[in-house]
Amino acid sequence: IDLTSKLTQDLQDASLSLRMIPIEALFQKVERVVRETAGHLKKRAKFVHHGAETTLDKLVVEGMFDPLIHIARNSVDHGIEPPEDRILAGKSPDGIITIEAENTAAGVSLIFSDDGRGIDGEKVFNKAVSLGLISAEEQLGPGAKLQLIFLQGLSTAEKVTEFSGRGVGMDVVADSVKRMGGRVEIESVIGKGTKIFITLPTNLSIVDALVVKINGAQYAVPNADLSEVIDLREFNIQQVNGGEGSVIDLRGKVVPVEDINAFLDSSAEARVPLAGVPRPGIVVQHHEDWLTLAVESVIGQQQIFVRPMLGHLAPISYYGGSTILSDGEPTIILNLPAMVQQYFTNH
Numbered sequence: 001i002d003l004t005s006k007l008t009q010d011l012q013d014a015s016l017s018l019r020m021i022p023i024e025a026l027f028q029k030v031e032r033v034v035r036e037t038a039g040h041l042k043k044r045a046k047f048v049h050h051g052a053e054t055t056l057d058k059l060v061v062e063g064m065f066d067p068l069i070h071i072a073r074n075s076v077d078h079g080i081e082p083p084e085d086r087i088l089a090g091k092s093p094d095g096i097i098t099i100e101a102e103n104t105a106a107g108v109s110l111i112f113s114d115d116g117r118g119i120d121g122e123k124v125f126n127k128a129v130s131l132g133l134i135s136a137e138e139q140l141g142p143g144a145k146l147q148l149i150f151l152q153g154l155s156t157a158e159k160v161t162e163f164s165g166r167g168v169g170m171d172v173v174a175d176s177v178k179r180m181g182g183r184v185e186i187e188s189v190i191g192k193g194t195k196i197f198i199t200l201p202t203n204l205s206i207v208d209a210l211v212v213k214i215n216g217a218q219y220a221v222p223n224a225d226l227s228e229v230i231d232l233r234e235f236n237i238q239q240v241n242g243g244e245g246s247v248i249d250l251r252g253k254v255v256p257v258e259d260i261n262a263f264l265d266s267s268a269e270a271r272v273p274l275a276g277v278p279r280p281g282i283v284v285q286h287h288e289d290w291l292t293l294a295v296e297s298v299i300g301q302q303q304i305f306v307r308p309m310l311g312h313l314a315p316i317s318y319y320g321g322s323t324i325l326s327d328g329e330p331t332i333i334l335n336l337p338a339m340v341q342q343y344f345t346n347h
Helices: 002-017 024-040 058-079 083-088 121-130 142-150 171-179 336-346
Strands: 020-022 045-050 055-057 095-104 107-114 183-189 193-200 206-214 217-222 228-231 238-240 245-250 253-259 280-286 289-294 297-305 319-324 330-334
Touching: 020 024, 020 058, 024 045, 024 058, 024 095, 055 058, 058 095, 058 107, 058 171, 058 193, 121 142, 142 171, 142 183, 171 183, 171 193, 183 336, 206 280, 217 297, 245 289, 280 336, 289 336, 297 319
Parallel strands: 045 095, 217 330, 253 289
Antiparallel strands: 020 055, 095 107, 107 193, 183 193, 206 217, 206 297, 228 280, 238 245, 245 253, 280 289, 319 330
């Protein structure tokens, strides 16, 4: 049985490797778009790239053509200032647009950046409020306000041009990336520029995952999103913020602990006390943030075939896809980084 499993795995790996191609062609297409858009808008922009030899599933590369072209046009149109404005701001007259690609534990990371005027998160928030996409009473930090740019139908362009202001915003980028099982985030500093972080799966088909039980149901968690699995009984769980939160000391680092049902089920009865109950915790690192998510139990490791989340469940950010487990049961693949991001947005 072990030999059969190994041969099957080797055959699977070989077939997947045939679909892997370098993303150099993707970079070349973006470079042409940057050059053409800058020429049309009478701007000056240089394109720099690193990691063109990085390989991705052919379907992922094809699926990223339109999102990256949209980002490139936005960067030149919205981000890069006219040469005279850049000189007055103490910058080089040539704007710099950069794409960096590298392999990471979570897949392939793409960082698209420009050294333009940046994006005002307050302006994005106000536009979202004016369009009725969010309540004016919503309490959001600067970073969370900036992420609103991915809301459907939100465009901050002040006038309609060939490249922007047509009601088509960064939501098309977020939707495309999410369909491929990826994640996208944005950072920006006014006057300094903007960075867009995109994490993509190396391939669209098979990933290693941990199957866990939460509130009686099975869920799959991609291994790439996990730092480690711990037994919470071995840690002294301390209450903070008047009992509103819990933390543990993980090798000298204070890491918050949250019941994963806080994201999946808002009803009070679904929550289980963190202390005094034998429970595993899955530790997740997302950028500089760490969070331990308490689950009911860990079932084991599996290789899963990732399917996109469709229908009314697709907009739920905590769902990263669906799969059929080895026992034939359908289940949901959880998006742990989205949970970490939401936790630190609210705390």
